[in-house]
Amino acid sequence: MPTKRPARRGRKSAYHHGDLRKALIDAGENELAANGIEGFTLRGCAKRAGVSHAAPAHHFKDANALLTALATLGFTRFAQAMRARQAKSSAEPRAQLVAAGLGYLDFALAHPALFRLMFGSRRPDFADAGLHAVAEESFAILVSAIARVRGRDPWGDPRAMEDVAASWALVHGIAMLTLAGSVAFQAALPKERWEHAVDAIIGRLVPPDAPRA
Amino acid sequence: MPTKRPARRGRKSAYHHGDLRKALIDAGENELAANGIEGFTLRGCAKRAGVSHAAPAHHFKDANALLTALATLGFTRFAQAMRARQAKSSAEPRAQLVAAGLGYLDFALAHPALFRLMFGSRRPDFADAGLHAVAEESFAILVSAIARVRGRDPWGDPRAMEDVAASWALVHGIAMLTLAGSVAFQAALPKERWEHAVDAIIGRLVPPDAPRA
DNA sequence: CGCTTTATCTTTCCACCGTCAAGTTATATT
DNA sequence: AATATAACTTGACGGTGGAAAGATAAAGCG
Numbered sequence: 001m002p003t004k005r006p007a008r009r010g011r012k013s014a015y016h017h018g019d020l021r022k023a024l025i026d027a028g029e030n031e032l033a034a035n036g037i038e039g040f041t042l043r044g045c046a047k048r049a050g051v052s053h054a055a056p057a058h059h060f061k062d063a064n065a066l067l068t069a070l071a072t073l074g075f076t077r078f079a080q081a082m083r084a085r086q087a088k089s090s091a092e093p094r095a096q097l098v099a100a101g102l103g104y105l106d107f108a109l110a111h112p113a114l115f116r117l118m119f120g121s122r123r124p125d126f127a128d129a130g131l132h133a134v135a136e137e138s139f140a141i142l143v144s145a146i147a148r149v150r151g152r153d154p155w156g157d158p159r160a161m162e163d164v165a166a167s168w169a170l171v172h173g174i175a176m177l178t179l180a181g182s183v184a185f186q187a188a189l190p191k192e193r194w195e196h197a198v199d200a201i202i203g204r205l206v207p208p209d210a211p212r213a
Numbered sequence: 214m215p216t217k218r219p220a221r222r223g224r225k226s227a228y229h230h231g232d233l234r235k236a237l238i239d240a241g242e243n244e245l246a247a248n249g250i251e252g253f254t255l256r257g258c259a260k261r262a263g264v265s266h267a268a269p270a271h272h273f274k275d276a277n278a279l280l281t282a283l284a285t286l287g288f289t290r291f292a293q294a295m296r297a298r299q300a301k302s303s304a305e306p307r308a309q310l311v312a313a314g315l316g317y318l319d320f321a322l323a324h325p326a327l328f329r330l331m332f333g334s335r336r337p338d339f340a341d342a343g344l345h346a347v348a349e350e351s352f353a354i355l356v357s358a359i360a361r362v363r364g365r366d367p368w369g370d371p372r373a374m375e376d377v378a379a380s381w382a383l384v385h386g387i388a389m390l391t392l393a394g395s396v397a398f399q400a401a402l403p404k405e406r407w408e409h410a411v412d413a414i415i416g417r418l419v420p421p422d423a424p425r426a
Numbered sequence: 427c428g429c430t431t432t433a434t435c436t437t438t439c440c441a442c443c444g445t446c447a448a449g450t451t452a453t454a455t456t
Numbered sequence: 457a458a459t460a461t462a463a464c465t466t467g468a469c470g471g472t473g474g475a476a477a478g479a480t481a482a483a484g485c486g
Contacts, residue, residue: 017435038336042473052436054474059434063473119393120333123251126394165387166414170379173386177378180332181339201379205418230463255444265465267445272463276444429486436479443472450465456458 021059023049028070032113037121042066064123068131071124074114075134081107082141093148097206098199100145101171105198108175115175142168149206163206170205174198234272236262241283245326250334255279277336281344284337287327288347294320295354306361310419311412313358314384318411321388328388355381362419376419383418387411 017023027048032040042063043053060066082103089099108115117124124131143154146164154160230236240261245253255276256266273279295316302312321328330337337344356367359377367373 020434036335038334041471043471053472054437055435057435057474116333119389120329121251122249162410162414165390166383166417169386169390169414170383170418171386172390173382173384174378176332176389177382177385197375201375201382201418204379205383205414233463254442256442264463266443267466268464270445427486429484431484432482434479434481437477439476440474441472444470446467446469448465448467451463453460453462455460 017049017051017055020049020051020055023051024056024059024066025069025073028066029073029114032070032117033111036113037067037117037123040067064125067117067121068124068128070114071118072128072131072134074111074118075131075138077111077114078104078107078118079134079138079141081110082138086141086145093145094203094206097145097149097167098202100141101167101198101202102195104171105175105178108179112179115179119172119176139168146206166205167202170201171198174201230262230264230268233262233264233268236264237269237272237279238282238286241279242286242327245283245330246324249326250280250330250336253280277338280330280334281337281341283327284331285341285344285347287324287331288344288351290324290327291317291320291331292347292351292354294323295351299354299358306358307416307419310358310362310380311415313354314380314415315408315411317384318388318391321392325392328392332385332389352381359419379418380415383414384411387414 024045027045028040030048031044035041035044040063042056045066046053046056049055056066060069082100085099085103085106086096089095118135126132126135143164146160146167147153150157150160150163152160154164237258240258241253243261244258248254248257253276255269258279259266259269262268269279273282295313298312298316298319299309302308331348339345339348356377359373359380360366363370363373363376365373367377
């Protein structure tokens, strides 16, 4: 077997792409960032990848199937962003929770189109096993952060699960409103000050000691 | 002048519709509720209104112009929903704030597609004067609710404006996550219990007395 | 090595979309 | 009554997603 790794030989052999699936996902990410989800086009992705408009059909049955793959990619990056912040933060439970929230915002601001695809669109198939799994994994980061703050598992404690919902909703709302341009002062604030404000808000929501009453 | 109010005479005179603009907005609302924003179609709206596919051009220069009108309608309903809750609630400032939040959620759950159009899409023209005005008006409800709780105008007090951002983001996040189906337990909870939880969460975020630290 | 099979990609086609241009009809004006 | 204007229809164009059929390269098998 001479040609052990066939694919692209020397130059643009062209007809067989090598790894079109990955190329389409890359292209799709660019397409999404450039045109937003409203302007997302399967043909545009194909053109970016340098193939004909019908080529994607062999790798994604649908335009929405490609968007599902993109959303899946988005959630893995999303989880990475939260973990990256946590790694750079103090191990103290509350600091870890705030770090997850800031990572959440890092991702939303860095990849707005992807974020809106993940949380604001119905085109991806959220019943897809891969997508569902990675979304659950992201959720789990927040749940375990709360668990460490509270000292008990939210899954068995409705009161702690309420904390999860509250802090998730809060951070999510900040992200959405910031992306929508509704929270104008965010752009006006220096990053340091902005992050401090977010910290303070989360702190108010999840008080350090056991919740009263 | 015999035919003082021309429009529709007796039966389906057809050619001149009477008030196609309004009919298109109604049709658009149905289209949006039926197909979601992803499946929204100008031709579909025209068909619902019983006119040809090019008729809307005389009343809306664009498909996005119709969506702008729909978003504007949405914001007026949105403000109404908040005020309706406030009217049925105690006049006590914190109760008024919570009522605004519950009205926010009432609207989001009752008109999910409209809500996502208003906050999760970029198709409406948010620079449009009418849309901008009614959106600002909705924002003002929240600002003044906070003002009454804090006893001072958030516009002049960054600390109070932080409360505005926080409570807005929180309620918005709850709405978005609920619509996305992420907050599963909401559907499982009885309405009474659910509203109580929302009340408690807002209460934690905006404590009754002046914020410590 | 040569033939066949298979997966990949291209070409062609269809239905539908938004938008534009031109034609038709009802209302308003004079 | 004649004309102008506004409302609507018809028809066409480019672009979209998707299906069908043909072309090509790689892989399997004699």
